[in-house]
Amino acid sequence: MSAISVRDVWMEYGDQIVIEGLNLEIPSGAFLSVVGPSGCGKSTFLRMVLGQERPTRGQILLDGEPLPGEPGPDRGVVFQRYSVFPHLTALENVLAAFEFSASPFLGKLFGARRRAALEEARGLIEEVGLGEHGGKYPSLLSGGQMQRLAIAQAIAKRPKVLLLDEPFGALDPGTRAQMHALIKPIWKDCGMTVIMVTHDLKEAFGLGTRVVAFDKPRVDPQAPGRYGAKITYDFDLDPGSAVPVLGFSKPLPPVTEAQEEARSVA
Numbered sequence: 193m194s195a196i197s198v199r200d201v202w203m204e205y206g207d208q209i210v211i212e213g214l215n216l217e218i219p220s221g222a223f224l225s226v227v228g229p230s231g232c233g234k235s236t237f238l239r240m241v242l243g244q245e246r247p248t249r250g251q252i253l254l255d256g257e258p259l260p261g262e263p264g265p266d267r268g269v270v271f272q273r274y275s276v277f278p279h280l281t282a283l284e285n286v287l288a289a290f291e292f293s294a295s296p297f298l299g300k301l302f303g304a305r306r307r308a309a310l311e312e313a314r315g316l317i318e319e320v321g322l323g324e325h326g327g328k329y330p331s332l333l334s335g336g337q338m339q340r341l342a343i344a345q346a347i348a349k350r351p352k353v354l355l356l357d358e359p360f361g362a363l364d365p366g367t368r369a370q371m372h373a374l375i376k377p378i379w380k381d382c383g384m385t386v387i388m389v390t391h392d393l394k395e396a397f398g399l400g401t402r403v404v405a406f407d408k409p410r411v412d413p414q415a416p417g418r419y420g421a422k423i424t425y426d427f428d429l430d431p432g433s434a435v436p437v438l439g440f441s442k443p444l445p446p447v448t449e450a451q452e453e454a455r456s457v458a
């Protein structure tokens with residue numbers, strides 16, 4: 193069964209169609225990279241899978257069931273910035289993930305449950321390489337450390353699905369490579385399904401087991417909002433083939449070349 197089934201999903205804001213007729217089956221444990229031009233609806237798609245927004249039409253299923261109407265512990269998310277609470281230390285940020293899921297109203301745990309959560313939070317802080325920085329506030333962390341913390345917080349409840357919205361976009365190339373080396377084993381060990389939006393093709397092909405490109409196949413210059421984006425390419429990286437979903441060609445680099453390049457960088 194697919195972890196995520198996207199069935200004829202449309203998203204419209206007023207008279208602007210952002211996504212039209214999106215269909216996608218994402219198998220459990222896949223690492224799906226989503227690429228496409230700015231403004232074509234990639235983040236909107238992630239927000240719908242997160243449960244922050246509902247499709248105007250169509251349905252998204254998680255393990256065969258309609259998505260709950262709001263974000264939940266089965267879906268973790270990391271944004272490019274501002275994923276963590278600035279007023280909590282690194283350790284408290286991860287602890288908060290346990291506290292809010294166990295006690296949504298109070299946001300607090302006490303006694304033995306708090307001690308157990310604290311131990312798990314410390315383990316996660318170690319796992320993402322922040323062992324010495326647990327007592328620091330986010331403003332004192334570097335960009336890479338902040339994203340490590342955001343990842344620790346997002347995976348704390350061992351979500352089935354991890355959503356990454358340009359999570360490494362603001363990092364320098366060296367730190368970005370370190371983050372790639374961090375996220376791969378976490379994804380494999382946790383057995384999560386990952387959806388990552390990125391503008392970086394090397395990153396998309398280097399990390400993904402599948403890469404889909406969103407784009408608008410039709411554009412009306414008189415009414416830019418009349419048509420929305422669809423999946424125009426779907427690269428399943430196991431067989432290493434590019435499938436032009438809509439049957440028209442676009443000047444994207446050959447898969448093998450991009451894959452080779454990405455692997456040499458990773």
Ligand SMILES: Nc1ncnc2c1ncn2[C@@H]1O[C@H](COP(=O)(O)OP(=O)(O)OP(=O)(O)O)[C@@H](O)[C@H]1O
Pocket residue numbers: 205210228229230231232233234235236237
């Ligand atoms: N809440 C909203 N209300 C109205 N329009 C919105 C809303 N959210 C997104 N949009 C519009 O939907 C379109 C797609 O936005 P989205 O952020 O999903 O694109 P994107 O592909 O992620 O872009 P980028 O790569 O630049 O981050 C944009 O035209 C944006 O202005």
